[in-house]
Each structure stands twice: as C-alpha cells, then as structure tokens.
Amino acid sequence: MKCNTSSTFEAGKFTSQQSHWWTSLQHTHRPNFLMIGQSHVEEVLRHQLDIPVTYSTQVNSIAESSSHVVVTTDTGKTIVGKYAIAADGARSFVRTTLGIPFVGTKPEMIWAVLDTFIETDFPTCPEIITFQKDGQSRVSWIPRERGMNRFYILLNGEITQEKAEASLTRSSSQRRKWFSTFEIKERVADTFISKNGHGRFLLAGDATHVHAVNGGQGLNTGIADAFSLAWRLAFVIKGHGGPLLLKSYDEERRTTAAGVIDVAAKLVRMTIRTALEYVDIIEKNAGYITGMGVAYPPTTPLVHDSKHGDFTAGHRCPDVWVTELPATSHHPTLDEPARRRLYELFGYGKFKVLFIGKQDPAAFEAQAIEWQQQVEVWHIHSQNERLSTLIHEYSADWVTPDEEAVVVVRPDLYVGYVGTDAMTYLQSAFA
Ligand SMILES: Cc1cc2nc3c(=O)[nH]c(=O)nc-3n(C[C@H](O)[C@H](O)[C@H](O)COP(=O)(O)OP(=O)(O)OC[C@H]3O[C@@H](n4cnc5c(N)ncnc54)[C@H](O)[C@@H]3O)c2cc1C
Structure with a gap:
C-alpha cells in the first residue's frame, strides 16, 4: 500500500498535513513510501530460493580455517563450506562466538508496538498520523495492508498491552493481531567479517546492526546487506575476485549501518518533540530511510572518487x-x-x-x-x-x-x- 502523506492530529482536529517526504529523492521513478508486511517480503524471498530452508534447528558450534568453515547444528548435522553467512539476528550466536564487539548506546526508551484491526468513528485514511499532546508525539498510527493498523506507542513506566491499548482513541474497539515491546539499542558490529575482515564468516542484517524501528530501516538495511554481499560472494566463489571484494562489503555496509543508526537515533529522540519536527527529520533523511539515497564513500576499495x-x-x-x-x-x-x-x-x-x-x-x-x-x-x-x-x-x-x-x-x-x-x-x- 502506498502511503505518501503524513498528518498531525491534536486536540480533536488535524493540524498539519504534508505529502512531500520523498519528492527530494533523485533518480527513482517510484518515489513512494510502500507498506509491505515483513511476512510478505519473507514469503517472496523464500519462493526465490533454490535451496530448502530448515527450520527449528540451532547452530551450536562453528569453526573456520584458512580454506573453509564448519557449522554444526543441534541435530548433529555438520556442514562444511567455503563461506558462511551469519544472518542470525541481533543476539547472533556467530558474532558472539567469534567475539566481535557489538558496541553502542541505549537511550532508555521502551516502545509498544501494536498491530491491530480496529473499528472506530475516527476518520481513517491511508496516512501516517502522529498524535500530538502537550507538545509531544508519542503515538503514531501507520496504515498497513489488508486494513490492518500499526501503532507505535511510547509509554512511561511498565509497558503492558492494556496500557498501550488504553492510550489509543477511546472510541475504537480492537482485534489485536500482534503486540510487542522493544527497548531501543543502537549498536553496530566492529567488523562484518570474521578474523578482522579476512575470515570466512560473513555477518549481515540485525547480526551487525540494531537501532530504533522509527523510520522502518531494519529489514530494509538487512536486505541491502544481503544484496551487497551476494554478488561479491558469487564473484569470489567463481574465482573472479579476491579479498578486496569482500573487504569492500565490510567497509561499505558498516559505514551505511552507522548512517542508519544516526538517522534512527535522531528520529527516536524527536518523538518527544512536535510531530512537525519529527516529519521534518524524516523528509531530510528520506534517502537513508528508503535506501535510495545511501551512498558509499570514495575511501572504500570499489569506489573511485569521480x-x-x-x-x-x-x-x-x-x-x-x-x-x-x-x-x-x-x-x-x-x-x-x-x-x-x-x-x-x-x-x-x-x-x-x-x-x-x-x-x-x-x-x-x-x-x-x-x-x-x-x-x-x-x-x-x-x-x-x-x-x-x-x-x-x-x-x-x-x-x-x-x-x-x-x-x-x-x-x-x-x-x-x-x-x-x-x-x-x-x-x-x-x-
Ligand atoms: C516491532 C518491530 C517493528 C519493526 N518494523 C520494521 C519496519 O517497519 N521496517 C523494517 O525495515 N524493519 C523493521 N523492523 C526490524 C526488522 O524486523 C529486523 O531488522 C529484521 O527482522 C532483521 O532481519 P534478520 O534476518 O537480520 O534477523 P532476524 O529477523 O532476527 O532473523 C534471524 C533468524 O536467525 C535465527 N537464529 C538465531 N540464532 C540462530 C542459531 N544459533 N541457529 C540458527 N538460527 C538462528 C532466528 O531464529 C531468526 O529466524 C522491526 C522490528 C521490530 C521488533
């Protein structure tokens, strides 16, 4: 679903509306904010795979030499390969086992996330609505596919589903689909490749970077990591390139992760400011949020300053x-x-x-x-x-x-x- 408009609701009425978030994006013919649920994205990707996916199996031991990697699972299976991609999430077993530092900050904010179908007399529209009260914007309403709605709610004290639901409009009834809380952490891995950039375990996705969900950049950045890694790895495996190709993955995507964390950090701290200021930051960082404006610096090996x-x-x-x-x-x-x-x-x-x-x-x-x-x-x-x-x-x-x-x-x-x-x-x- 396209959603290019954002508005602010305060004291019983809409107080601002703007639709030019993505108009500054250059060189794209589709400057839209698209709402696509993560499960749909994952389903599409799964259909493209030409290898089976094994679920409910834990990797519980890893090893690497100068020529190969060995991965062992809790079912006793041992897999030997030239390389292994570790996309095992924020608590990455591989990153932890390799002792790769995952450092950053924690701004002490906990958010509730609610995906729900609602019945309401509020004038629903395909817009992101930020509710402002006392100069702060602690509730965002994001329309989703199939008539579903997502709410991000910043609450004080203990976070419960009841509290989150109560903070939404009084005149709505809800059929909750999913409720979760998340504590903001802003971290990036010191290296995305084992052995300080020279090894055979290649890390991607949340295993290498975590940040606030504001701006919806987590999955997008992870997919961009995979996209950036896939062709390089294919070249190296086919003997068309060497360490420089993989080194450039590490340098480019680590720089990008740091930029994404910066944008998400600004956004999450802006929620206690007015909605207009929040939207302004989104507009200024549209390139990062959509991924369309992410650029790699000429200090990296595959970018020649020109x-x-x-x-x-x-x-x-x-x-x-x-x-x-x-x-x-x-x-x-x-x-x-x-x-x-x-x-x-x-x-x-x-x-x-x-x-x-x-x-x-x-x-x-x-x-x-x-x-x-x-x-x-x-x-x-x-x-x-x-x-x-x-x-x-x-x-x-x-x-x-x-x-x-x-x-x-x-x-x-x-x-x-x-x-x-x-x-x-x-x-x-x-x-
Ligand atoms: C509430 C919320 C809202 C979000 N909204 C957005 C959004 O709007 N847009 C966006 O782009 N992103 C969003 N994100 C972020 C997005 O969900 C993550 O960035 C994304 O899921 C990361 O994908 P990943 O594959 O790197 O890691 P994960 O999705 O965490 O997948 C890691 C997988 O590895 C498996 N695993 C872990 N350890 C092992 C092991 N030892 N052996 C085998 N398997 C293992 C796990 O079971 C899991 O299946 C949101 C996140 C949250 C929590």
Whole structure:
C-alpha cells in the first residue's frame, strides 16, 4: 500500500498535513513510501530460493580455517563450506562466538508496538498520523495492508498491552493481531567479517546492526546487506575476485549501518518533540530511510572518487531514459522508437561498462573478451543510428554530441568508477 502523506492530529482536529517526504529523492521513478508486511517480503524471498530452508534447528558450534568453515547444528548435522553467512539476528550466536564487539548506546526508551484491526468513528485514511499532546508525539498510527493498523506507542513506566491499548482513541474497539515491546539499542558490529575482515564468516542484517524501528530501516538495511554481499560472494566463489571484494562489503555496509543508526537515533529522540519536527527529520533523511539515497564513500576499495553529469561514483546509477535503436527494438511495429528506463534493461550480476557519447567501446570490448561472464559493454550516444554491433547500444537525449565518459556500474547498480580507464578499475576489482 502506498502511503505518501503524513498528518498531525491534536486536540480533536488535524493540524498539519504534508505529502512531500520523498519528492527530494533523485533518480527513482517510484518515489513512494510502500507498506509491505515483513511476512510478505519473507514469503517472496523464500519462493526465490533454490535451496530448502530448515527450520527449528540451532547452530551450536562453528569453526573456520584458512580454506573453509564448519557449522554444526543441534541435530548433529555438520556442514562444511567455503563461506558462511551469519544472518542470525541481533543476539547472533556467530558474532558472539567469534567475539566481535557489538558496541553502542541505549537511550532508555521502551516502545509498544501494536498491530491491530480496529473499528472506530475516527476518520481513517491511508496516512501516517502522529498524535500530538502537550507538545509531544508519542503515538503514531501507520496504515498497513489488508486494513490492518500499526501503532507505535511510547509509554512511561511498565509497558503492558492494556496500557498501550488504553492510550489509543477511546472510541475504537480492537482485534489485536500482534503486540510487542522493544527497548531501543543502537549498536553496530566492529567488523562484518570474521578474523578482522579476512575470515570466512560473513555477518549481515540485525547480526551487525540494531537501532530504533522509527523510520522502518531494519529489514530494509538487512536486505541491502544481503544484496551487497551476494554478488561479491558469487564473484569470489567463481574465482573472479579476491579479498578486496569482500573487504569492500565490510567497509561499505558498516559505514551505511552507522548512517542508519544516526538517522534512527535522531528520529527516536524527536518523538518527544512536535510531530512537525519529527516529519521534518524524516523528509531530510528520506534517502537513508528508503535506501535510495545511501551512498558509499570514495575511501572504500570499489569506489573511485569521480563524477560525470548525474553519474557519481559511490551513488546508485541514475535510472535514466534511453531510446532503443532500430535493430534492437523490441517494438518493431511501433513507429516511435521505444523509450526505456535503464533499470528496465539492466540485469543484476555483471559489471556494466557504459561508453557515453563519443567514447568508442571497440578497443575495450576486444581487451575485455575474457571477462564475458563478468562484464557487459554498453554504448549510449546521441545518434539515431547504430554505430557498432553491441547488443546494448542506445541513444539518449541527455547525451550531447560532444560528450564523452566511461562509467563502470557495479553488479549492485552502484557507480564504481567514472573516467576513461575502466580496465584499471576492473583489474583491481578482480584481483
Ligand atoms: C516491532 C518491530 C517493528 C519493526 N518494523 C520494521 C519496519 O517497519 N521496517 C523494517 O525495515 N524493519 C523493521 N523492523 C526490524 C526488522 O524486523 C529486523 O531488522 C529484521 O527482522 C532483521 O532481519 P534478520 O534476518 O537480520 O534477523 P532476524 O529477523 O532476527 O532473523 C534471524 C533468524 O536467525 C535465527 N537464529 C538465531 N540464532 C540462530 C542459531 N544459533 N541457529 C540458527 N538460527 C538462528 C532466528 O531464529 C531468526 O529466524 C522491526 C522490528 C521490530 C521488533
């Protein structure tokens, strides 16, 4: 469900309403706040898996050598692998066993979370409503899928379900689906990879970072960790890259986790301020909250400090429009050449080297022939005709006739390099 409006309710009436949270987000064609329950997300991911999932089994011992890892479960099963991903949650057995410090702060706030169906004469609407009383905003009402409602409630003293329900509007009756409390902790693991970044246990998700739920960034950040790790691990296992690829996972995602914790920390402390101030912080940090504005610093190994137009190394590749050229058109019956978004055309899993404008891909293409499994070559220029035999050749109205640049887009669709020498960048990535 889309939910792009947030309003404030105080003393019996709506006192503010705004709908421009995500309008500052750049290079996305879908600037929406989407409400999708975690169980649905997990269900979709489970369907994509091509391996079985074993439930109700605890890992109770781990070991690693210079060539492999060994994981043993409480059912007596022993699994040997080249690497193991530990996504075992905030109390991670793997992180604890490896002795990786998980440090941070605890702002002494306990929240109640209530998922419920309600009957009410309150004018319900698909908006996030923050209830303000005495200058504080301690209750948020978030519409969810299937007519369900989520309430975040900051209470003083002992937190009980009865107290949480009583703090909601008097004129509603509820069918509770789920109630929980959570104590805010803000922690990030010292390293996301065992042996100080050189080992074979790779940590992801809540095992590496925990923070307030305000801003709804926990699962999103965990999935982004997995997304960031998956292609790197696939490259390393297939022998297309080495320690630098995994080191860059650790550095990029640890920096991101610290940024996410900062945003969530600001938000959770703003709840005892006015609702408008709270919403203002959300708007300012929309890039982090949605993940669309997360950028990796040029101090990390796979980001070469460089920029050309909208392409900035360390940022998501902009989702720009390109136009199909006649011989590649998937719409041969259309008179008008088809305009496509780059993300419709991009697949994940390979580096893409974009030759823009006058930059000729021919020499690179010949040199990179041995990297066919890892690298795709693209040409985006201002001409209305094909200039090469490349499969990925398009024209674009944002390319000027004199423009030239080479952009390396990583398999996670982050820009890694902008300049003229893609070869050197890729050689160091695959080393
Ligand atoms: C009330 C609440 C509201 C939230 N709302 C949002 C939101 O709106 N948006 C958002 O993005 N995030 C939200 N989150 C955060 C989100 O739920 C977590 O960030 C997310 O579940 C983390 O996923 P994970 O896979 O890393 O860890 P978990 O979901 O904790 O999964 C870890 C798994 O590992 C298993 N495990 C642990 N130890 C072992 C072991 N020794 N052997 C085998 N298995 C083990 C556990 O049983 C569990 O299944 C919310 C969290 C809470 C508590």
